[in-house]
Amino acid sequence: MKLFAGCELVYDVPAPAPVVFMLRPRSGAGQWVISEEYQIEPGVPVIEYTDSYGNLCQRLMTPEGRFRIQITLVVETADEIDVAPGAPFVPVQDLPDDTLQFLLPSRYCQSDRLGPLAADITANATPGYDQVEAIRNWIQSHVIYQYGTSDSSTSAIETAEKRIGVCRDFAHLGISLCRSLNIPARMVVGYLHNLKPMDLHAWFEAFVDGRWYTFDATQKEPRGNRIVVAYGRDAADVALATQFGEMQLQEMKVWVEEKL
Known part of the structure; x- marks a missing residue:
């Protein structure tokens, strides 16, 4: 199934603060990322790196005031997960x-x-x-x-x-x-x-x-x-946002819909 998914986060930031987001999926087993789009308001520089588990991380400084980040995705996903009754234990x-x-x-x-x-x-x-x-x-x-x-x-x-x-x-x-x-x-x-x-x-x-x-x-x-x-x-390793300063989450929206 092709899915249209995403999330929106809105923060109130009393003073500029560093934060690491983990919002971008990778193509891999059971999923293919067809497209993705970021919206960051106000716009700030973003540095992306890959952590030790292979996750894509987005590092930035949030400015003072209202800060909004949204990601939208279109992903082809597997309709079923693999099951394997009787599959053996690995020593x-x-x-x-x-x-x-x-x-x-x-x-x-x-x-x-x-x-x-x-x-x-x-x-x-x-x-x-x-x-x-x-x-x-x-x-x-x-x-x-x-x-x-x-x-x-x-x-x-x-x-x-x-x-x-x-x-x-x-x-x-x-x-x-x-x-x-x-x-x-x-x-x-x-x-x-x-x-x-x-x-x-x-x-x-x-x-x-x-x-x-x-x-x-x-x-x-x-x-x-x-x-x-x-x-x-x-x-602790998969937090949506890891902040290193005061940031108050005001609003969060998540959606997953079939993309026709």
Whole structure:
């Protein structure tokens, strides 16, 4: 499906402040960026660089006053995500070097403390893809999705205890449980068609049988038509905006529509 997507951010900036945005997706597996357009008001110089996870980052100084940034995209997306029941576990000694960082505990994903829960959830699952699917299904079935029940400091441990949260919390918990079983897992942020209510979305990927697979614990069934914007260890690596000064977000709009 061809999607028309984008987001608009409006800030009030008391004094000039440096900020790094992460708004531009790359073409890759399951998506082809046909076109994109930036609007920045007032116009300022932008430096773009690629971070250590391959994400495109936009670095700039926001001027004092009202600051607006908008990106619009047209992206060809896969209608379905790949699924692979029975795909085998990859022993740590056979993992590619670049996946090893996704085995380690990180700021919001304390995988070193969730081993017993992961073992209980996956007790009857074949090592590999089936373990990850058991984790995804358990989160979807046992954790309540509800806005306003967590904040930017909520970690996987807290979500496991309270069993309530939003998409980023579901992803953090899934990542942590996978890592505790020595399955590399990473955070993904982007757009999902027909997400209700519409917002930027978060899910996770796990590495089994020599490749990454998509898992979304907020959804009952596998769903395609996703636009990946960024990958990272957890939410700290994939923030839409990382500001180094006072900037107050006044307005945020997100849209994903079928492009006919």
